[in-house]
Amino acid sequence: xxxxxxxxxxxxxxxxxxxxxxxxxxxxxxxxxxxxxxxxxxxxxxxxxxxxxxxxxxxxxxxxxxxxxxxxxxxxxxxxxxxxxxxxxxxxxxxxxxxxxxxxxxxxxxxxxxxxxxxxxxxxxxxxxxxxxxxxxxxxxxxxxxxxxxxxxxxxxxxxxxxxxxxxxxxxxx
Numbered sequence: 001x002x003x004x005x006x007x008x009x010x011x012x013x014x015x016x017x018x019x020x021x022x023x024x025x026x027x028x029x030x031x032x033x034x035x036x037x038x039x040x041x042x043x044x045x046x047x048x049x050x051x052x053x054x055x056x057x058x059x060x061x062x063x064x065x066x067x068x069x070x071x072x073x074x075x076x077x078x079x080x081x082x083x084x085x086x087x088x089x090x091x092x093x094x095x096x097x098x099x100x101x102x103x104x105x106x107x108x109x110x111x112x113x114x115x116x117x118x119x120x121x122x123x124x125x126x127x128x129x130x131x132x133x134x135x136x137x138x139x140x141x142x143x144x145x146x147x148x149x150x151x152x153x154x155x156x157x158x159x160x161x162x163x164x165x166x167x168x169x170x171x172x173x174x
Contacts, residue, residue, distance in 0.1 A: 022068060026055045030069075040115075045075040050088055050104060059092045059101035087114025116167055124167070127160050 022030070030051030037047030048069050053060060060068075066076050080102060083089035087110050094101045105111055131153065138149035 022052075022055075026052075029055050043075075043079065045069075045071050046079040046083060049076065049079045050083060053089060053102055053104040056103070059094065059103040061094075061097070061099040061101050063099070065102070085114075086118040087111065112170065116170070120163075120167060124160065124164055131157055131160065 030048055033051030033054065034044050034047035037050070038044060048071060049065055052065060052068055062073075062076055062080060065071075065080075066073055069076070080089060084091065084102075088105055089102050090105060091100045092103055105114075134149070134153055134156075138146055138153060141149055
């Protein structure tokens with residue numbers, strides 16, 4: 001079964017308690033976000049949650065998300081927590097309802113900025129330490145292997161430096 005069929009099965013007759021079934025365009029949209037999430041190493045469930053909220057015309061409670069996507073409470077809770085941390089989802093107040101409700105952040109700048117701040121910058125920060133460690137290990141190698149390792153390390157340091165410089169530019173452009 002391909003991912004489109006899997007997404008289509010999210011709200012078929014197996015979920016009779018849903019407020020309403022998801023339409024074909026909603027299934028396709030959720031599938032698009034699942035593929036995008038997997039492309040950047042984010043769990044499928046986070047793509048599903050973001051995609052559902054992106055399609056929704058109103059903020060949804062966690063129970064609604066669980067019901068519509070047929071995913072576990074744990075996956076939904078963890079997905080919402082992470083999406084909130086990176087600024088992709090925000091909590092909104094609903095009059096007369098004590099539950100938290102969620103809606104997506106629609107501004108690309110905030111999405112990218114949150115993702116870069118929470119996902120990319122920590123890896124870059126630890127990157128120098130890792131590169132220093134690789135340098136120490138390379139010095140223990142025989143001469144031929146050391147030369148190759150140092151050349152590769154030089155390339156990695158260049159990539160690291162360029163990435164560190166470009167992230168603030170990307171954030172400003174968006």
